[in-house]
Amino acid sequence: MRCISLCLILIIILVGCHRKPPEKKPTPVEVFVAHTESAAVGYPYSAVVNPYTQVDVAFRTEGYVRFIPERKALGRTRLLHGGDYVKRGEVLAKIDDEQYRDRVVEAAANVSKAEAERRKADLDYKRATALFATASITAPDYDAAREEYEIAQAAVVGTKAHLDRAEEELRDTVLHSPLTGIILQRKIEIGTLVHSQAVGYVVADISRVKVVFSVPDLALSYVPLGSVVSLRTESLPDIIYKGMVTEVSPMADPRTRVFAISVTVDNPKAQLRVGMIMSLAVDKIKIPPNRVVIPLSCLVAQPDNKKGFAVFVLVRDGKTLRAKLRNVLPGRVVGNNIVIIQGLTKGEEVVTTGAALLRDGEAVIVVP
Structure with a gap:
C-alpha cells in the first residue's frame, strides 16, 4: 500500500514538471507608419498684434x-x-483754466511793476554815477544806487520767470x-x-504693428533678424501679410523658457487691430527627398551605445507580432518629428507609445 502511494506521488511530480508555463500576454503599443515628408515643413505659431508705438497721454x-x-x-x-x-x-x-489765467494776469502785472522799478533804479543809478564823478555824492550813496539798480534788475528776471511758468501751466491745461x-x-x-x-x-500708432510670438531655443536659428515671414488672421483669411523680424529677445522668459520674437508688419489700412491673433509658419526646413520622418517619441537609446538611437519595428513571427529593435541614424528635428537618415524605409510600422518599456523581440499587440 505504501509503495502504491509513493508511485502516485512520483507520477504527479513528473506530470507537474512537464506542464508549460503560462505564456506572457502581448504588450499593447501604439504605432506610426513611417512616411516621407514634403520638401519643406514648418512650425505653426500663434502671435498677437501689438501697436508699433503706444503712449500714455x-x-x-x-x-x-x-x-x-x-x-x-x-x-x-x-x-x-x-x-x-x-x-x-x-x-x-x-x-478748467480760470485759476491759471488769473495767475498769468498776476504774474504779468508783477513783471510790469518790476520793470517800472528797474527803470526808476536805472535813472537813479545813472544820476548817481554822474554826481559821483564830480565828487558831489559820497561813495556809500553811489554804492546804494548801484545796489538798488541790481536788485531791480534781478526782480525783473524773477518775475519774468514766474510769468513763463504761469503761461506754461496755462498751456498745460490743454x-x-x-x-x-x-x-x-x-x-x-x-x-x-x-x-x-x-x-x-x-494713444497708439498702428500704421505699422508689431506681431509678437515666442519660440523655443531650438527654433531661434530659423527666425534671425531681418528674415521675412508670412502671417494670416482668421478675420481676414484671404489676405497674406508679410512682415520682417525686427526684434529677437536676448533672454528667455524665466517661467516659460521661450524667446519673444517681434515681426513688424505694415498696416496702412488699419485692418490689423491691437490684440488680434495671427498665425504664421516659420522654421522652414528643407528635407532631402525620400527621407523618412517619424515622431520623436519613437526613439529609444541603443542598449550597447547610450549615445546612439534605435526604434522598435513591428515584424510578424507566424501569428505573433513582435517588436524588433533596430538601430537608426537620426537627422534634424522638425517640430515633434525627426528625420531618419538611415535605418528605416517608408511604410514600416514603428512603435510610438510604449517603446521605452519594450525589449527586443517582445510580443506586442497594436492598440488604436
Whole structure:
C-alpha cells in the first residue's frame, strides 16, 4: 500500500514538471507608419498684434476736466473715445483754466511793476554815477544806487520767470495728442478731477504693428533678424501679410523658457487691430527627398551605445507580432518629428507609445 502511494506521488511530480508555463500576454503599443515628408515643413505659431508705438497721454497739471472733443457717428454726436483716429497735436481734453489765467494776469502785472522799478533804479543809478564823478555824492550813496539798480534788475528776471511758468501751466491745461494714431482708451470724463501725471488717454500708432510670438531655443536659428515671414488672421483669411523680424529677445522668459520674437508688419489700412491673433509658419526646413520622418517619441537609446538611437519595428513571427529593435541614424528635428537618415524605409510600422518599456523581440499587440 505504501509503495502504491509513493508511485502516485512520483507520477504527479513528473506530470507537474512537464506542464508549460503560462505564456506572457502581448504588450499593447501604439504605432506610426513611417512616411516621407514634403520638401519643406514648418512650425505653426500663434502671435498677437501689438501697436508699433503706444503712449500714455498724461496731464502735467491738475484741475477739473471741462472739455472733451466731440465726434459725429451714426447720426449722433458723442465724445471722443476708443477707436477714433487723431492727429499729432490734436486737442484731446481741456482742464478748467480760470485759476491759471488769473495767475498769468498776476504774474504779468508783477513783471510790469518790476520793470517800472528797474527803470526808476536805472535813472537813479545813472544820476548817481554822474554826481559821483564830480565828487558831489559820497561813495556809500553811489554804492546804494548801484545796489538798488541790481536788485531791480534781478526782480525783473524773477518775475519774468514766474510769468513763463504761469503761461506754461496755462498751456498745460490743454491735453494734446503726441502722435498720429488711434485712441485705444479714454480714461476721463467731463468733470473728472485730474492730477499731474494722471493718464487721460492711451494713444497708439498702428500704421505699422508689431506681431509678437515666442519660440523655443531650438527654433531661434530659423527666425534671425531681418528674415521675412508670412502671417494670416482668421478675420481676414484671404489676405497674406508679410512682415520682417525686427526684434529677437536676448533672454528667455524665466517661467516659460521661450524667446519673444517681434515681426513688424505694415498696416496702412488699419485692418490689423491691437490684440488680434495671427498665425504664421516659420522654421522652414528643407528635407532631402525620400527621407523618412517619424515622431520623436519613437526613439529609444541603443542598449550597447547610450549615445546612439534605435526604434522598435513591428515584424510578424507566424501569428505573433513582435517588436524588433533596430538601430537608426537620426537627422534634424522638425517640430515633434525627426528625420531618419538611415535605418528605416517608408511604410514600416514603428512603435510610438510604449517603446521605452519594450525589449527586443517582445510580443506586442497594436492598440488604436
